[in-house]
Amino acid sequence: MSVQADSRGVLAASDTVSEDRALVHRVALRRKRRQLLLNIGIRLVSLAVVLGLWQIFGSNVDAAMFTTPWAIAKAAVVMIGSGELWAYLAPSLVVLAIGLSMAAVIGVMVGLVLARFWVLDVAFGVYITFLYSIPSVALVPLIVLWAGFETTAKVIILFMFAFFPMVINTYQGVKNVDHKLLEVGRSFRCSEWQLWKNIVLPGALPFIVTGLRLALGRGLIGMVLADLYTAISGIGYLIVRTASTYQVDKMFVPIVTLGLLGVSLTALLRFVEIKVAPWTAAGNQD
DSSP states (O other): OHHHHHHHHHHHHHHHHHHHHHHHHHHHHHHHHHHHHHHHHHHHHHHHHHHHHHHHHHHTSOTTTOOOHHHHHHHHHHHHHHTHHHHHHHHHHHHHHHHHHHHHHHHHHHHHHHHHOHHHHHHHHHHHHHHHHSOHHHHHHHHHHHHOSSHHHHHHHHHHHHHHHHHHHHHHHHHTSOHHHHHHHHHTTOOHHHHIIIIIHHHHHHHHHHHHHHHHHHHHHHHHHHHHHHOSOHHHHHHHHHHHTTOHHHHHHHHHHHHHHHHHHHHHHHHHHHHHOGGGGTTOOO
8 A cells, every 4th residue: 555655646746747847838938928029029119219210310301312211112112113123132142142151161161170170270370360350352353353343253252251250250169169078078989070070060059150140241241342343233233323323212222121131141040040059049039
């Protein structure tokens, strides 16, 4: 009888623990939903205030010098409906995709190699610092001279802008990996590949994601700059063309588009970060 009573008590205790865990889980979900709704509400109120103040201020300024959100919205409808915006945006997006992908892959590889092998770091690290210290804009005329005015030059310019944040952040991420973890891995006779796979890359991943965000912002700058220097095409040229003809409302359409593109791609990176490495986003509030 005592054994049966003890087993019933253990089962009852386990049921209680399960119920407590389920309750804690439900409370956490409700709290997360409330926080999400609060964040959305704050952002909507902030957006309404900013647009309202912008509309009031812009209404009192000459249309040839400034514009309003309402005028931008009407111009956007016209430019989207006619296909003008997409005709200039599409070539720039192709350049952004190619250049940013190359910068991410090559930048991560270079950063990992320099950080893990001190001989290569000593030999080539100074060149990374040297090139990063040079203003990227100063090299654009040279790139145009070498590569011409077509897509190749644009990709090189964008790559140059986005490459260095990837290298530097990846390098710092590997250097910040706890050496005690590497010692434990070696004590268990882990191979170099196992150290990279299970310790180095997971430890450096937060820095790599941060590098991607920085590279994205710099890549957008490089994309517009490449359009200005290399060809009569792309979204950068659209900005210059509309500004030179004092179509300020149309000029702001590609500018706002670039801002929305940056926000959207950053949100996509955060989503990928949560899926690939949820521990890196534990402190983020969306």
